[in-house]
Structures are given as structure tokens and as C-alpha cells.
Amino acid sequence: MNRVAIAGVGCICALGATTDDCMQALYAGERNFGLPSRFPSHCSTSQPVFEVPDRFLDPWPFPRTLPRTCRMTLIATEQAMAQAHLETGDLAQQRVGVSLGTNIGVTAGYETGQAETVSFLLPRDRFLATNPTCLVAATLDLSGPQQTVANACSAGSDAIGIAAAWITTGTCDAVIAGGTDELTPRVYNGFKSLFINDDHPCRPFDRDRKGLNLGEGAAVFLLASEAFCRSRQIDPLGYFLGYGAAADAQHFTQPRSDGLGLRLAIDEALTTAGLAHDQVCFVNAHGTGTPGNDLLESQVIADLFPGKPFLSTKGYTGHALGAAGPIEAVLTLGCLSRGSLPATAGYTIPDPQLPAHPVAVQTAVQGTIAVTQTLAFGGSNSVLVIGSKGCLP
Amino acid sequence: MKVAIRGIGVVGGFGSGLPALEKALDGRRIAPTDISIPTREGAILVPCLTADTGPLADYIPTRVLRRMDHYIRLGLLAAFGAMTEAGILDKSRRGRLGIIVATGSGATGNNYNFQHPYEDMEEICGSPIRFSNSVHNAAAAYISIALAEMGPNHSITHDDLSFPAALMTAVTWLQQRRVDAVLVGGVDALSHAHAYAWHAHRQARRVVKNLREAQKQIPMAGEGACFFVLKATGTDSATCPVIRETALGRICKGPLPRPMGDYYILGEGGLAATRADYGKWLLPGARATCYAHVYGDMAIDSAFDTAIAALSLRNNRIYAAGSVSQPVQERELLADRSVVCLKLGVGNTFGWTLFD
Numbered sequence: 145m146n147r148v149a150i151a152g153v154g155c156i157c158a159l160g161a162t163t164d165d166c167m168q169a170l171y172a173g174e175r176n177f178g179l180p181s182r183f184p185s186h187c188s189t190s191q192p193v194f195e196v197p198d199r200f201l202d203p204w205p206f207p208r209t210l211p212r213t214c215r216m217t218l219i220a221t222e223q224a225m226a227q228a229h230l231e232t233g234d235l236a237q238q239r240v241g242v243s244l245g246t247n248i249g250v251t252a253g254y255e256t257g258q259a260e261t262v263s264f265l266l267p268r269d270r271f272l273a274t275n276p277t278c279l280v281a282a283t284l285d286l287s288g289p290q291q292t293v294a295n296a297c298s299a300g301s302d303a304i305g306i307a308a309a310w311i312t313t314g315t316c317d318a319v320i321a322g323g324t325d326e327l328t329p330r331v332y333n334g335f336k337s338l339f340i341n342d343d344h345p346c347r348p349f350d351r352d353r354k355g356l357n358l359g360e361g362a363a364v365f366l367l368a369s370e371a372f373c374r375s376r377q378i379d380p381l382g383y384f385l386g387y388g389a390a391a392d393a394q395h396f397t398q399p400r401s402d403g404l405g406l407r408l409a410i411d412e413a414l415t416t417a418g419l420a421h422d423q424v425c426f427v428n429a430h431g432t433g434t435p436g437n438d439l440l441e442s443q444v445i446a447d448l449f450p451g452k453p454f455l456s457t458k459g460y461t462g463h464a465l466g467a468a469g470p471i472e473a474v475l476t477l478g479c480l481s482r483g484s485l486p487a488t489a490g491y492t493i494p495d496p497q498l499p500a501h502p503v504a505v506q507t508a509v510q511g512t513i514a515v516t517q518t519l520a521f522g523g524s525n526s527v528l529v530i531g532s533k534g535c536l537p
Numbered sequence: 538m539k540v541a542i543r544g545i546g547v548v549g550g551f552g553s554g555l556p557a558l559e560k561a562l563d564g565r566r567i568a569p570t571d572i573s574i575p576t577r578e579g580a581i582l583v584p585c586l587t588a589d590t591g592p593l594a595d596y597i598p599t600r601v602l603r604r605m606d607h608y609i610r611l612g613l614l615a616a617f618g619a620m621t622e623a624g625i626l627d628k629s630r631r632g633r634l635g636i637i638v639a640t641g642s643g644a645t646g647n648n649y650n651f652q653h654p655y656e657d658m659e660e661i662c663g664s665p666i667r668f669s670n671s672v673h674n675a676a677a678a679y680i681s682i683a684l685a686e687m688g689p690n691h692s693i694t695h696d697d698l699s700f701p702a703a704l705m706t707a708v709t710w711l712q713q714r715r716v717d718a719v720l721v722g723g724v725d726a727l728s729h730a731h732a733y734a735w736h737a738h739r740q741a742r743r744v745v746k747n748l749r750e751a752q753k754q755i756p757m758a759g760e761g762a763c764f765f766v767l768k769a770t771g772t773d774s775a776t777c778p779v780i781r782e783t784a785l786g787r788i789c790k791g792p793l794p795r796p797m798g799d800y801y802i803l804g805e806g807g808l809a810a811t812r813a814d815y816g817k818w819l820l821p822g823a824r825a826t827c828y829a830h831v832y833g834d835m836a837i838d839s840a841f842d843t844a845i846a847a848l849s850l851r852n853n854r855i856y857a858a859g860s861v862s863q864p865v866q867e868r869e870l871l872a873d874r875s876v877v878c879l880k881l882g883v884g885n886t887f888g889w890t891l892f893d
Contacts, residue, residue, distance in 0.1 A: 237789040247672065251643070271641075271696040272883040281787055282884055289785035290886060291702045294643060294673035294694040302691060309709050334668035391636070391681040391690035397669050405687055412715070521669060522678025524690055 147536075148308045149380035151318065151368040152230070154223025155474040156201075156216050157361025157461045158194035162223055166471075167478045170460055170486045171506065177345050177357060177462065183329045191341040193327055194359035194462025210279070212326040213249045216362035216467075217276035218283060221320055224366040225284075228378050232284060241288035241316040242281045243307040244364075245299025245323035246466040248331070249276045249292065276324050276362075288316045294466075298389070298520035299323055300363070301469030301528055305387030307367050317372045322470040324362035331465070332358060338397060346433035346463075347490035348456035349442065349502045356432040359462020363470035382477050383536065385513065385529040386417025392523030399437055403444040405525040406517065410448055413515065413527040421448050424529075425511025426485060428476045430519045431456020431502065432463055433490065437519060439498060446500035453509055455502045459489025469518040473528055476516045480532035484508045538712045539781055539893070540767045541774035542847045544625075546618020546722070548611055549761030549832045549841065550586025554618060558841075559848065561831045562856040569757055574729050574736070583736045585727055586759035586833035590614050597683060604666055605679055608644050608726035612676030613683055615722055615762035620684065623766035625718065628685060632717030635710050636681055637691045639699035639723040641836020642731055643673030676724050688716050697804070698785065699723060700840040701880055701888025705783045711769050722764030723837030732758050735834060756806060759833015763840035765847075778847040779893040781875075788885040793818055796891045798877030800855055801825040802842045805881070806834045814881055824869075826858040839880040839888065846876045846892050 153163055158176045160166040169176075177192040196216065202208075206218045225232065251274075272278050277292045289310065293303040300323020307321030325331075335341050335358060342355040365384075373380055390408035392400035399406075414421060427449055429441045433456075445454050457475050464471055479485050488502040495501075512535035518526045547554065550569070551561035561567055569584035590610040593602065596617045602610065616636075617626070625631035669675070674692035681690045689710070693703045700723040707719040725731075735758040770779055784794060795818055803815050806829045819825055832841045849855050855869045855876075876892040 237791070275696070275883075277695065278884040278886075281886075285789060287787050287789040289702065289705065290695060290698065290787065290884075291693055291706070291785075292695045294640075294692045295677075295690070296672050296674050306691075306706060306709075309713060313709055313712055315709070330668075330671070333663055334665075334671070337663045337665040337668050339665075389689040389691075391678070391687050393681045393685050393687045396675070396678055396682070397665075408687060520674075521672050522674045522690065523681065524674070524678070 145312045146314060146369040148311045148384040149368050149370055149373050150365055150382045150384065150477065151373055151378045151380060152224035152227035152366040153364070153381060153474050153477065154220035155363040155471060156196060156219050157464060157471050158196055158359055159460050161200035163474055163478065166475065170457065170475060173487065173489065175345060175460060175489055180327065180332060191336070191343045192345055192357050193332070194357060195327060196360050211274050213246060213324050214274065214276045214279050216326065217244065217280060217324040217364065220322065220362040220364035221280050224364045228366050235318065236285035237287050239288050239317045240286045241290065241307065241310050241319040242277045242286060243291045243293065243303040243319055243321045244277045245293040245295065245301070245303035246276060246325055247294060247296060247299060248325050248328055249274065280320055295524050296521035297463070297465050297468055298518040298524040298526040299466035301518040301526035302389060304365060304384065304470060304473065304528060305389060305526065308384045308387055311367055311369050318366060318368035320364060321367050322362065322364035323467040325360055325465040325467045327358055327360045340434050342433055345490055346459055348431035348433045348458050348488055349438045349495065349498060350491045351493040351495040353433045353435060353438060355434050356458065357462045359464040361461065361464045361467045361471055363467055363474045365470065380533065382480065382533055383531040385419065385531045385535070386413040388412025388416065388527045390525050392525065394523060396523070397521055399440050399519055400523065401440060403440040405523060406440065406444050406519065407448065409525040409527040410515065410517070413529050417529040419513065419529065424449060424452060424513050424515050425509045426452060426514050427454035428472050428514065428516040429454050429456050429502065430517055431458050433458060442498035442500045453485055453503050453507055454500070455485050455488045469516070469526060472516045473530060476514050476530050477532065480512065480514050480530065483510065538708060539770040539779050540708055540711055541770045541777040541779050542765050543768050543774065543777055544619040544621070544623025544766035545844050545847060546615040546622065546764045547761070547844055548588050548590065548614045550588055550759050551831055553589070553592050553614060555848065558844065562828065562845065567831070572727065572732050574733050581736065583732045584757055585732055586757050587727060588761045606670050608724065609670065609676050609679045611726055611760065611762040612638060612680055612724040615724065615764040616680045616720055619720060619722065619764040619766050625766065633688050634686050635688045635716035635719045636677055636686060637693065637703045637707050637719060637721040638677035638680065639693045639703035639837055639840065640673060640676065641694065641696050641699050641725050642728060643694050644671045644675050696836050697880060697882035698886050698888050700837045701783065701785050701890070704890060705785045707767050708780070708783055711767065718766055718768045720764060720766055722762060723840030724762035725760055725835045725837050727758060727760040756829040756834050759835045761832055761835070763844050765843070778850040780890055781893045782891040785888045786886070788887060795820065796877045796889050797875065798891060799823060799874035800876045802846055802876065802878045803827045804839045804842050804879065806838060815879065818879055826855065828858050839878055842878045843890060846878050849876060850892055
């Protein structure tokens with residue numbers, strides 16, 4: 145089996161326009177939220193979101209006619225390529241795949257359209273023009289497999305897991321993998337209809353938490369075999385060591401109260417990585433700020449990773465749906481590299497009902513391996529095990 | 538890695554179950570349903586191949602079905618069919634099962650149902666059930682809930698290549714030994730958007746061709762679901778159709794990565810624009826068939842082609858189909874010849890499956 149190296153990363157979200165910007169803002173404790181600026185809400189109350197400001201997107205040379213989801217993906221991809229010292233054409237016609245997770249990127253541009261005004265384009269042509277996976281493959285002229293994962297909020301994490309499998313099994317030499325999603329009226333009003341939004345900036349794991357805030361963004365990894373990295377003199381930033389996924393098989397929108405699906409996903413991820421729980425130095429929790437999610441994650445972390453520090457970064461990024469897992473994977477790698485965790489934004493008052501509590505202040509961590517977990521509509525649980533540069537013996 | 542097809546479940550405009558599909562392949566006429574689509578110029582009627590999910594009541598109580606929409610029900614019915622045929626509907630007999638659902642349009646219909654009230658400013662809060670059912674992984678999630686199956690659960694939406702991508706992922710999971718078996722399939726439900734786009738496209742083609750020619754070349758818009766239970770080949774799978782190889786990629790410069798097949802099932806959907814492209818993939822002397830007239834035009838058509846390939850291998854015959862180069866005009870024996878399902882998709886992508 146081939147080892148999966150991280151050759152480059154790219155990230156754009158409310159925290160910043162690049163990975164470095166995001167990490168700086170994370171440790172500076174910046175929270176860039178506000179009311180939705182690009183669309184009206186027809187409900188009587190408005191709730192904060194973490195939008196990506198246009199000034200993050202505008203400097204890039206990608207057409208403004210493209211959906212925001214696609215522009216953010218291309219920006220993150222170009223960042224990942226640049227970090228690996230690769231030009232746009234360097235991977236052309238090579239055995240390089242694309243595996244991206246998204247929810248808005250699979251609706252063929254219908255999010256803002258109506259049936260009677262649909263153009264004469266066939267749905268497949270609309271898909272081609274609005275799907276981030278197709279655009280990345282065409283832009284880089286890649287010949288490998290393409291896959292767009294639509295697993296709701298775990299889509300991006302699952303896309304990375306599939307991409308890693310393409311490398312370990314030798315299907316691809318490298319894969320552009322990650323997730324992307326933008327804020328739309330349907331998503332905003334949809335989450336409102338479920339009454340799981342907080343009308344204040346979200347407070348993950350806090351006693352007074354009331355729900356989540358939506359976000360948007362894209363994060364992309366250039367994953368590659370070690371042979372690929374050696375042949376191009378790329379010094380890996382880190383490694384993808386394991387992936388696990390399991391379904392709750394219980395309720396469509398509520399997490400399973402005993403956390404069994406998440407436990408199974410963690411076990412599979414660590415087993416595939418050949419690691420024990422005590423080798424993990426911290427956990428980046430899904431930590432949306434909803435009462436149910438945070439309770440079950442706290443219970444699972446207390447059981448499986450007793451005494452280990454954990455955090456949620458949703459208070460900095462909002463919940464970016466299909467991009468959430470990859471954005472958090474980028475931040476996890478960054479935290480591993482720095483050897484410290486930022487404070488969990490929004491968390492101030494410990495909840496006595498939770499058996500474990502996140503870091504409240506910037507905290508030093510020692511170790512080279514971390515876990516990041518994502519939970520989703522439909523009961524999907526996905527877990528990634530990430531190692532920093534020094535994780536290999 | 539070689540993978541055995543242990544069970545197949547289908548539902549489409551032809552009916553539900555493999556016998557209904559076989560009858561349609563043998564020439565039984567499939568009656569279209571006219572779908573009424575509201576437009577600014579008034580309602581238009583579009584003939585489509587629609588699927589009935591009534592038989593799902595044999596598996597799930599009607600009371601439980603009330604929150605599940607048509608897209609979810611289609612997926613459930615075909616999934617139950619495949620699990621039943623594989624003999625693993627009973628959870629104690631199945632081991633760790635992965636679920637992968639491919640869908641071209643996903644829950645597009647429900648997407649509209651949820652967002653239209655907002656666009657019309659007629660109500661201030663939408664239905665939470667409609668919203669949650671408008672997420673593309675709704676079918677996969679409800680299948681896992683109905684089967685009480687906690688293995689990995691995956692939804693892929695990559696238009697025409699959704700099912701080939703799902704099949705490749707299923708084979709990868711078995712290769713990695715993540716699971717003991719995979720329930721993999723495709724589901725697409727007709728929405729007004731899809732039916733209207735199909736209608737508009739056909740109208741546009743009528744401008745340059747006469748109606749009869751246009752109807753002959755473009756099958757009706759369709760919907761349905763088709764699922765498979767896959768396992769690694771073993772001593773107990775000697776009589777099962779076997780997938781020898783799958784491939785997925787994007788066509789660049791250089792020779793096409795063509796599979797070595799004797800019979801090709803082409804997922805061309807009857808669109809003349811792509812016919813020449815498919816022709817480049819056929820090896821000299823190879824025969825080709827296309828069955829879009831049986832299930833209709835939809836993004837996950839290659840799932841149905843895979844089912845037809847498996848049926849052909851089981852029954853040792855190729856079903857008649859016309860309108861392609863060197864067509865199979867009537868049933869032919871398959872003998873020991875290999876079958877390939879070939880799909881060309883958006884953005885110069887391709888996917889093929891080679892069967893033993």
C-alpha cells in the first residue's frame with residue numbers, strides 16, 4: 145500500500161483568503177460573522193453567518209460568472225498547487241484524480257433558478273458548467289478519475305477518504321481532494337426551518353449554546369504518493385494516515401444519542417492508520433454548537449480520548465457544510481505544525497452535562513498525530529487521521 | 538479485483554423487478570405518462586417513463602413511508618430488491634455492508650418544492666421535512682436507516698458518470714476489505730426541471746430534424762433506480778456475473794484507454810451528438826447495443842446497462858436493440874464473449890465496466 149502524503153493545501157473561508165491568513169486569524173481569535181449580505185431572508189428573524197467577503201475572491205483571475213462554489217474551489221486548488229511548487233499545466237494528462245465534496249456544487253446551478261426559466265441546456269451541460277470537480281479537472285487537464293461526493297456535511301471528509309484510497313491502491317499518483325460550498329437562500333432558510341441556528345455567534349460546547357451558524361468556503365489538498373513527491377522534489381507537509389466512516393442508521397437529522405456511528409468511524413480510522421487512541425495528541429471536533437451534537441461528541445471524546453485536548457473551530461468559520469471537514473483538516477494540520485491549539489471561540493461557560501470540555505484558551509500540544517471528525521445529515525460520521533511532517537518513524 | 542454481482546433490484550418505467558425488465562427487453566411496450574409542467578406560457582405535457590413505487594409497501598409499512606418522497610422511495614425499492622435477491626435482507630446474514638448511492642439529479646425535485654415558497658414570498662417558513670429531503674444523500678440515508686446498517690454510507694453526484702464512479706468506489710472498498718459486501722446503485726427521479734430541459738432540448742432538435750427523426754433518436758425522459766449487492770468473488774459465486782475491471786477517467790491526448798470487449802452496451806441515451814464519440818471506442822468487429830428506450834433518458838442509465846449486462850451473462854444471451862453501428866437485431870447467444878458497459882460523460886469523462 146502506498147502512503148498518502150500531503151503535497152500542498154489551499155483554504156479560503158471567513159477566516160482568511162489563504163491557509164496562512166486563516167491560521168493567523170485563528171490564533172488571533174478573529175470571528176468574521178455578520179448577517180447575510182448577498183440574499184434576503186423572508187423569515188422574521190435573521191441569524192449570523194460566516195461569509196467569505198468578495199475581497200477574498202476578487203483578486204483571483206477566475207471568471208465572476210462562475211458560481212461562488214467553483215471560484216472558491218479553483219482558488220484553493222491554485223494555492224495547493226503553488227505550495228507544491230507546481231504550475232497549472234504541470235499535472236496535465238497525468239494519472240491525477242479529482243475528488244471533491246459539495247452540496248451546492250451538485251445542483252447544476254438550479255439553486256437560484258426556476259423550472260420555467262431553465263435554459264435550453266440539458267442538465268448535464270448545466271452540471272458541466274457549475275460543478276467544481278469538472279472545472280478543476282478541465283482547468284488542470286487531468287486524466288484521472290473524477291468524483292463528486294454529496295454526503296451532506298461530511299461530503300468533503302469522505303471525498304478526502306476516497307482520494308486517499310485511490311493513492312493507496314495505486315489508482316492515482318496524486319489527487320486533488322477537498323470540499324466546497326457556498327451560502328444560498330435555500331440552505332439558510334432550510335436550516336432556519338429546522339430551528340438549529342443560533343441567533344448569536346455560535347457557542348460550541350458552551351452551557352448556553354443554542355445552535356450553529358452557517359459558513360462557506362473551500363479547502364483543497366493535493367494528496368500524492370511518496371514516489372510522486374520524490375520525483376518532483378516535493379517535501380510533504382504531512383500525511384493522511386487513516387479514514388473511517390459509519391452511519392448512524394437511526395434518524396435523518398439528529399445524531400445518534402449513543403454516538404455509536406461516530407465511535408465506529410473513529411475505530412475504523414485509527415485501525416486503518418495502525419494507531420492506538422493514546423497516540424492521538426488532540427481532536428478537532430465537529431462541534432457545531434447544537435445541543436445534541438456537542439453532547440454526544442463530548443461523551444465519545446471522554447470515552448475514547450480521555451484527557452486529550454479537543455477544540456471546535458466552528459466559532460471561527462461557521463458551518464461550511466461540504467467544506468467543513470476539509471477546512472478543519474487544513475486547520476488541524478496547521479495546529480499540529482505549530483504545536484498549539486487556539487481557544488474554542490464562543491466557549492466560555494462549561495456545560496455541567498458534558499463529560500469533557502474543549503480548550504478555552506490557547507493550549508500547547510505535544511505530538512504529531514491528530515483526529516478531525518465530521519457528522520452529517522443522514523447520520524454520516526467521517527473521521528480523518530492526520531499526521532504532521534514528523535509523524536513517520 | 539474481480540467482484541461478483543450477488544443481487545440485483547430494479548424499478549423503472551418498465552415496472553419493478555428483474556422479470557419486468559426482461560419483458561421490456563423482450564419487446565413489451567412501455568406506456569409513457571404525460572407529466573404536466575407549468576410554464577409562463579401555460580402548462581405543457583411531456584411524455585415520460587415514470588416509475589411506480591407501490592411494491593415498496595411489501596417491505597415498509599405505509600405509515601413509515603409518509604415522510605419519504607418519490608426519490609427516496611425509488612432508491613429503497615430497488616435496494617430492497619437487490620438485498621432480497623442476494624439473500625441478505627436479514628441483518629444477521631450480511632456482515633459489514635457499505636452503501637453507495639449514485640444520483641445524477643439527486644433530490645432536485647424536492648429542492649424546488651422547498652425553495653419555491655421563498656421565491657414566491659408566499660410563506661415565511663418552509664417545511665423542515667422538505668428541506669431535509671432536499672439533500673442529495675437522502676436516499677442513501679433512508680436506505681441505511683431502513684436496513685439498520687451502520688457501515689459506510691456514501692452518495693455520489695457526478696451527472697452521467699455518477700454510477701461508474703460509485704461502482705469504482707464499491708470495488709475499491711472491497712479491495713481494501715473495508716466491508717464484506719457493498720450495496721451500490723443509482724437512483725434518479727424525474728423533476729419538472731429535468732422533464733422541461735429534456736422537452737426543450739427535443740424541441741430544439743425538431744427545428745433541424747423532423748419530429749419522427751427526433752423522437753427516434755432521443756428516448757423519453759425516464760426515472761428509476763437500480764441496485765446491486767457486490768462481493769469479492771469466491772467459491773460460492775461460481776454462477777454469478779462477475780465484474781472483471783472498472784475504469785474511470787478523462788479523455789486527454791493519446792490513445793483511448795479502450796477495454797477489450799466483444800459486446801458493448803453503450804450508455805449513449807440515443808443522442809446522435811455523442812454517437813460518433815462512442816464509435817471511436819469500439820474495437821474492430823465488436824458489436825454494440827443501446828437500451829435507453831427501455832428505461833428512458835436519465836443520468837444513472839449506466840446502472841441499468843450494468844443490470845442488463847448481468848442479465849445477459851446469467852441468461853447467456855444478448856437482448857436485441859437497434860440504432861447503433863453493427864446493431865444486435867435479435868437475441869444472440871453470448872457464449873464466452875466478454876461484455877463491456879461504456880459511458881461517456883460530461884467534460885470528456887468516461888467510465889467502463891468489463892464483465893466476465
